[in-house]
Amino acid sequence: MSIETKTTCPYCGVGCGVIASVDDAGKVAVRGDPAHPANFGRLCSKGSALAETLDLDGRALYPQVRGERVTWDTALDMVAHTFAQTIATHGPDSVAFYVSGQLLTEDYYLANKLMKGFIGSGNIDTNSRLCMSSSVAGHRRAFGSDTVPGLYEDLELADLVVLVGSNLAWCHPVLYQRLAAAKAENPGMKVVVIDPRKTATSDIADLHLSVRPDGDVALFNGLLTYLADHGAIDRRFIADHANGFAEALAAARATSRQETLRLTGLAEEELDAFCEVFAASEKVVTCYSQGVNQSSIGTDKVNAIINCHLATGRIGRPGMGPFSLTGQPNAMGGREVGGLANMLAAHMSIEDAADRDRVKRFWCSPTIADRPGLKAVDMFRAVATGQIKALWIMSTNPVVSMPDADAVRDAIASCPFVVVSDIQEDTDTARLAHVLLPATGWGEKSGTVTNSERRISRQRAFLPGPGEARPDWWQIAEVGRRMGFSCFDHAAPASIFAEHAALSAFENDGRRDFDIGACAEMSPADYDCLQPFQWPRQKGRAMSETRFFADGRFYHPDGRARFIATSVAAPRRVSADFPLILNTGRVRDHWHTMTRTAKSARLSAHLAEPFAEIHPDDARSLGIQDADLVRLESATGAHVIVRALLTRRQGPGSVFVPMHWTDETAACARVDALVPGITDPISGQPASKHVAVVARRLEADRHGYVVSAMKPDAVDSAYWAVAKADGGWRTELAFEKAPATWETWCRKHFDLPGDAESLGYSDAVNGDARLAFFAGDRLLLALFAGCGPVAVSRSWAVAQLTEAHADTRTRFAVVAGRPGAGRPDPGATVCSCFSVGANQIVAATREGCRTVEAIGSTLSAGTNCGSCRAEIRRILDGCNAVAAE
Incomplete structure (x- = not known):
């Protein structure tokens, strides 16, 4: 007999519903929840393998102080006393929290409350700064609030879907499946992919634009100019609902057509084809992700995209709008509670005196942060200089994921007092902790997360916490109480969620977008049974699926949107010493720094070692052959050693290296050590997609x-x-x-x-x-x-x-090193979901399988998460080409 629990996947921002079952022997099985409106039962390879990642190998099981086991009382007293003493001696800005989109909303809420409302500093930032803060800044500039207007359903309703800087097939696979299914049902739908690389996502594209790194602003400014010149502007919407159009259009016109072509690297016919299809399509959704956000001009990129939607009035209606795809499972929840250094809880502004007073009164707090705190890159610089003397890192691994990662490692190592809360005890960051607090992980903790379409879902526990591991919210509340703050008396996440909901409605009256006041009086039993819902969910109003801005009402004081004049000054970073552009990102089957996915053999079967995608022409000039080892170095002075993967899907002059490998999994592959701390001046988001490097073949005996x-x-x-x-x-x-x-x-x-x-x-x-x-x-x-x-x-x-x-x-x-007779070699893994190898696919083609669908019918490959379908098609194309010779 099995006990089933409905919960939510802990990986990307799609927020898929999961059903976890535990049998009498304690064995866990995972499947997609067919009733969840984000995924309707679909799961990607990572979600499908969740049950394989639940072992206790490497788990932090008890509190430690300088590597020695201690009691919870000892550890928590030390944390509370040291933070209090540091604040008393050096002031509230001498301490900081660095938190994570892996936290649940309840964890996030208490951390933000403790730092901003009781310690009195803005020094709480999050690894979400690294993935979506440019979207936040762009939304706030254009809309007056950090509002995602649309729904996932819009991808299925659109006439045109534009994917910008998003490898949807690998990074948000379930959304890719939904889009692919919609396109199959509606052959008239068009998909444009804008990405320097030809990724797996390009397989679905009617048009792929291999835009140069940071050429996005020039591209969308060129589109805005085209729309204005060809009568595709909604003049009434602009006149009634937006300011700044003339200035934005003038900024766009300042770049000539020839300069636009140079900055984007596109041919004239490519640029024209994109502009024409955008102008001709009534229902347009533009989805963008890290290729837009992770840039020193990321906020301008976001606003250049939004400008085109505002100019055509294509926003907030079915099948229309700009759509930011968040990277982490609860990046949105973190934004809702003010987890970023420059925000207050409930989408209120730290710069606004009335908002500060409102939050302070609601919390009954002794103080409130009166200015933004340090954003992630600046926070670790302040750790390095000694400005920050006590640091609490929760559920993240900045020694691997932060730019200039070696400098971040050295900064943390030099900090007088470092607390790390994590589920693993031997991460690159946890090894530097003075106090290590064991946290409960997915399947053991309970709370809520918010996905990219503003849908709040429950994560529920179906396993006991191992050893002495405790939830993050409990750790934060205990430290708050021990610092003398009585407002941290929560006994369960339900009461934290109710407080969060009440704050969202406090003195709101429709003036703020985020309002879930209907949940403020929810009982613990109601919280346990909470079904996925999309905010806002205002008290006294019927619950419904909601798009924003179709009515032309925005959240600036005058109720109007803002066009933002954007610059096209794309940075040039390459030089004679560092002639190649490094682009970093994710692979299909791994997640962040692999503390979870590396536990699954199946997820490592597809790509088991760090690699660099290099164009064959670049490799030839460097004397590099396929499968050679390559040393990449940047101006930070750091280097990595990775395997060469030669492919024409990578543009000349650029290399791609994934971000996942750590000092636990490879000798020298922490690629963010190569990324300098260059940030967008508005959002503070690092430029992880445009790094100048040099590549050399590694000679090995x-x-x-x-x-x-x-x-x-x-x-x-x-x-x-x-x-x-x-x-x-x-x-x-x-x-x-x-x-x-x-x-x-x-x-x-x-x-x-x-x-x-x-x-x-x-x-x-x-x-x-x-x-x-x-x-x-x-x-x-x-x-x-x-x-x-x-x-x-x-x-x-x-x-x-x-x-x-x-x-x-x-x-x-x-x-x-080779199989004997009758023992076929399956070849390199292509489909992780069903462990199907390339040789098996080739053999199936010889038996008459000529389509991806036929391969799926015969081998099951590509029939679960679907993110391997592009690779299957490439194998088929190769086999068919050979057969035709």
Whole structure:
């Protein structure tokens, strides 16, 4: 018998509903919730694998002070006393909280309340600063509030969907599925993808515009000019509901057509095709994500997009509007409670004296922050200079994710007092904590999250917290009480949510967009049963799905929107010393710094090591071949070492490196160490998509690949990357000098029993070596080494960890590195959901499968999350091209 719990996925901002079931043996299974309006039962590969990430490996299970186990009372007293003493000696701005879009709204609310209303400083910022603060700033400039106007449904109702700086297929896969299904049902729908790279999302595009990095403002200013010149402007909407159109249009016209083409890198026919389809389509949705936000001109990009929607009146109606896609599960919830340093709770403004007074009176707080605090980049600079002397980091890993990550690591290491609340005890950041507080994680904690379409959903606990782990809200409330503040007496998240809802309605009367006052008197039982709903949900009004701004009413004091004149001064960062542009981002199957997804072997099967996508022409000029190791360096002085992946989907002059790998998972791949702390002057968001770097081939004497039943320990090679595998681990290696003996090296770095039986050979002429260790019929470790990147099937070698090897022939097959007769190699994993490899897809084409749908019918590949469909299509195209020769 299984007990089922409806909850919400903890990954991206789509906010998918999940049903978790726990059987009598404690085994967890996860499936999509067909009743949840965000996903209607769909899940991506990460969501589908949630049950595989719930082990206790590496979990923080009890409070620690300087690495020693202590009681909760000892740890909390130390935190409260040290913060209070620091404030008394140096003032409230000497302390700071750095929080996370991984927190639940209730956690976020109390952290913001404690810092801004009781400590009296604005020094609370969040890793959401790194992903969507330019959207917040753009919304506030245009609308007078941080309001997302539309619904996910608009993607399905639109005539044209424009995706800007968004690899929707990999970063928001369920929305991509919804869009793909809508396009299949409505062949007249058009999709435009604007991205320097040809990503998996480009597979659905009718038009792909490979715009130059930071060319977006020029593109949308060019569009605004075209709309004005071709009679596609809604003059009545502008006259009745907006200010500043003439100034915005004049700024757009200041850039000539030829200059627009130069800044965007587009051909004339590409620019014309985009402008024509936008002008001709009544229902247009423009979705944008990190490619827009993570820029030193990100706020201007957002406003250039919004300008085009305001100019045509295409906002707030079905199938129309600008749409910011948030990266984290609760970035929106953080915005609602004022989790950013420059905001107050309930979408009120820290710069507004009336708002400050209102929040202070509601909280009955002794003080209120009277100015914005330090934004993330400046916050860690203040830690480095000693201005901030006590820092509490909650549910995030800034040593990996912040720009100039090495400097951030050094700043945290030098801080007199650092508290880290996390579920894992050995992250790159947690290792620097003076006090480590064990937090409960997904499946163990209870609260709410808000997705990108303003939909609030419950996360519910279905597992007990392990060891002494406690929820983040409880930790914050305990510290607040111990600092002498009586307003932190919450016994459960339900009462925090009710207080949050009451504040949203307090002295509101429709003047603020965020109002969930109908939830202010909700009982704990009602909170437990809360169904997903979209805000606003005002007291005394019927609940409904709501779009904003169709009525032309905005939240500036005069009720009108603002056009913003935007600059096209795209920065130039490359130079003779750093001639390539680095773009950072996500991969399909991993999340942030992999503290969760790295636990799943299935999620590591597709891309198991850090890599750099490089255009073949650039690689040729640098003497780099496919699968070589590449050293990338930037002006920060840091470098990374990653695997070269040559592809024409990457534009010339640019490289792409994912952000996920840490010092726990690779030797040198914390790519944000290369990103300088250059930020948008308005939003404070770092420019993570436009970094000048130099690339060089890494010379290595030996390369290696290891599959093992045990995790390697303290590998001493120039390059290594380790990933979970079925039955054990897989490790990529490279050495400046080959070990004297491979057997000695293996025994040193892997916990092999002394009596493990070994079998192998070494070829002194070509440098190849093969070595395997067995215990009974079980493979403990297999090493494959050579002078170049090792040509062995990774997936086949991993599978040998779970095979029986009593037969001498199968042992020799392992050493040889190839399957025997009748044991086909599935090839590199393409579909993580169903563990389908490239060789299996090729074999299916030989059996007559000629379409993605046919492959899905035969192998199931591409039928769950769908984000591998573009890769399947590329394999099919290659096979069909060969068959036609």
